Amino acid sequence: MHDPQIMPTLAAGLDWNIFFQPAFDGSGNYLRFLFVGFQWTLHVAITGWIIAFVVGSIVGVFRTLPGRVLPALGTAYVEVFRNIPLLVQLFLWYFVFPDIVPGFGTWFKQSLNPLIQQFVAGSLCLGFFTAARVAEQVRSGINSLGTGQRAAGLALGFNIPQVYQLVLLPVAYRIIIPTLTSEFLNIVKNSAVTSTIGLVELSRQSQQLGEFTAHWYESFIAVTLLYGVINITVMIISRFVERFTRLPGYVGGK
Amino acid sequence: MVRTFQITVTAIVVGILLGTLIAVLRLSKNSILSSLAALYVNGFRSIPLVMVLLWFYLLVPSVISKIVGQPNMDIRLLSAFVAFSLFEASYYAEIIRAGIQSISRGQVSAGLALGMTGGQTMRLIVLPQAFRRMTPLLLTQAIILFQDTSLVYVIGLAEFFGVAYNTGNRDGTLVELLLFAGAVYLVICLSASTLVRILQKRLAP
Numbered sequence: 353m354h355d356p357q358i359m360p361t362l363a364a365g366l367d368w369n370i371f372f373q374p375a376f377d378g379s380g381n382y383l384r385f386l387f388v389g390f391q392w393t394l395h396v397a398i399t400g401w402i403i404a405f406v407v408g409s410i411v412g413v414f415r416t417l418p419g420r421v422l423p424a425l426g427t428a429y430v431e432v433f434r435n436i437p438l439l440v441q442l443f444l445w446y447f448v449f450p451d452i453v454p455g456f457g458t459w460f461k462q463s464l465n466p467l468i469q470q471f472v473a474g475s476l477c478l479g480f481f482t483a484a485r486v487a488e489q490v491r492s493g494i495n496s497l498g499t500g501q502r503a504a505g506l507a508l509g510f511n512i513p514q515v516y517q518l519v520l521l522p523v524a525y526r527i528i529i530p531t532l533t534s535e536f537l538n539i540v541k542n543s544a545v546t547s548t549i550g551l552v553e554l555s556r557q558s559q560q561l562g563e564f565t566a567h568w569y570e571s572f573i574a575v576t577l578l579y580g581v582i583n584i585t586v587m588i589i590s591r592f593v594e595r596f597t598r599l600p601g602y603v604g605g606k
Numbered sequence: 607m608v609r610t611f612q613i614t615v616t617a618i619v620v621g622i623l624l625g626t627l628i629a630v631l632r633l634s635k636n637s638i639l640s641s642l643a644a645l646y647v648n649g650f651r652s653i654p655l656v657m658v659l660l661w662f663y664l665l666v667p668s669v670i671s672k673i674v675g676q677p678n679m680d681i682r683l684l685s686a687f688v689a690f691s692l693f694e695a696s697y698y699a700e701i702i703r704a705g706i707q708s709i710s711r712g713q714v715s716a717g718l719a720l721g722m723t724g725g726q727t728m729r730l731i732v733l734p735q736a737f738r739r740m741t742p743l744l745l746t747q748a749i750i751l752f753q754d755t756s757l758v759y760v761i762g763l764a765e766f767f768g769v770a771y772n773t774g775n776r777d778g779t780l781v782e783l784l785l786f787a788g789a790v791y792l793v794i795c796l797s798a799s800t801l802v803r804i805l806q807k808r809l810a811p
Contacts, residue, residue, distance in 0.1 A: 435795035437753035440767060440788045448781045537652075544654035548760060555656050568664050576653050576661070583652045 366570055376564045386571075389557030390578055396474045396553060397540045403479025404539065405532075408486025413516060415491045426487065433484035438545050441481055446473040446549045466550070474546035482539045489531045493524035526597045533590035540582050554578060609765040613686055613755045618748050620691035625698025630728060632703055643699070650696035656760050662689035663761040682763040686755075694751055701747060705740035706732055742806040749798050753791060766790070 375385040414426035433441070446469075450457035460469060497520060505515035525532075547556035558575035562568040632643035650658065666685040709732050717727030737744075756767040764772060767787050774783030 431796060431799075432792065435749075435753075435792050435799065436788050437756040437767065437791055439756045439759060440784065440791060443771065443784050444788055448784050451781055541652075541654040544656035545757065547656060555654060555660065558657075559660065572657070572661055572664060576657060579653050579657065 366573075367567060368570060370561075370565055370567045370570050371574070373565070376560075382561055382565070385561065386554070386557050386574060386578070389552055389554040389575075392471070392551060393540065393543050393553040393582070396471060396478065396546055396551065397536075397543045399471075399475040400478030400482060400539050400543070401536055403475065404482035404486050404535070407480060407483035409490050409521075411483060411487035412490025412494070413521075415487065416494045417512070426491075430484045430487055433481055438477070438481055438542055439548060442473065442477045442545055442549060445477040446470070449473070449476075467552070470546065470549050470551040473549060474543070474551050478539055478542055478546070481542070482535060485535050485538070486532065489528045489535065490524060493528040494520050496527060497523060523599065526599055529590065529594050529597060533586065536590075537583055537586055540586070541579070607766045609683070609763075610752070610755050610767075612683075613690055613758065613765065614748070614752045616687050617690035617694045617751055617755075620687075621694030621698045621751075622702075622744065624691065624695035626702050626733070628695060628699035629702035629706060632699065633706060647696045647699050650693055651700075655693060655754055655757055658693045659686065659689045659757060659761050662686075662692075680763075682758075682761050685761060686758045686763055690751070690755065694747070697747055698744065701740055701743045702736065705736035705743075708739060709735050738809065741809065742802050745802045745805070746799065749795050749802070752798075753795060756791075 371383040371386070372381050374380070375382050377385070379385060379388065411426045411429050414422045415430070417423055436444075450460040460472075464472070501519055501523070502515055505519040506512075510518065543553055544555040546553055547559070550556070552560075554575050558571045561571040565571070628643045628646055631639045632647065634640050634643075663682065663685040666688050667681050670681070670684070713731055713735065714727055717731040718724070722730065755765055758765055759768050759771070770783045770787040771780070774780035
């Protein structure tokens, strides 16, 4: 945390050489220092995304199933995870979760190094938080297919798992690729919140760089640009994926 | 909790006003204005809120001290107001733009045919209908904003969540207070989103 009373102003000018000076923790220069943060941001975002995709798909499917119990469970999940702020969820995962699971807490706190603890809590938090949003996308993707596809599958003698696996999900996923892309971008942005539990991802590194060198502007500009680079890269990749997976006759298809 | 609501309400009011302006600019025929508005929206939407808060906690104090010297207001709170207002404006702008675009062209033509200027048509014909249509979305965004205010923690400002955390840390009751904070947010946001859903059903033609 910086003190606004001794804030540098832009009048001093920007000094980009700061990135080539050795970092305070002896890990190399500050460029490398930021790169470490960049890697952690990607690690936590991608791990979180895998969890979000798996859990979100299951919850989303639950919400479209016939019957009562499973859809209600799915709805409850989405409501809980959507209505608690991400920061609160993160602190719950990091401080509360290890304590309320018997036996797990001591092992978690004693045998893992802090960075791994932060990474595990951060990924789980981002994963389960984003899963609620992915679930909504999966649900609306399946619902957008109408009842005809489901009825046709059942009429062919498929059972419910087969209908989902062979008929509904392959089409639903392709329809929701654009919204899943924006959810992935969200998880990258939300990963900045993990800096609050000390995970050394991009925004944490930018704060540390600012604190130790007082070159706040250079640090923030570099990190903002790096987030921009991630954004643009993800969008380009998703455009390719969309092109290869689109179906004739559906949104975006020919 | 007072501070949480202060930030939320300020950001909603400024965000919607500024957001409307940006949405209108973005739809304007002047390509410079519309690309500036697009730059604003895309810029804010592509960086994390945490970074936005840190940025404004860097910028606001240095700008303020240049203009008026030492302010007699909490600089963290002021930075949070500015950051959230500008950040939310970019999100509101997108919602409002979609709302304006959902109003059929015929309405605009009718307004112009009555002899109104472009500005009058926008103000008297298009915007009132657009706002009615997008009320549920604006409210949903407000609920998200309400949750996001907890992030002012990163600039060391204590609102509802920060106070709960600090108290828990001091008294050794962190687990209880974090669970309590979570429950409070859940109850408030869940009731608010249920109300929005009821409103949405009522507004639907």
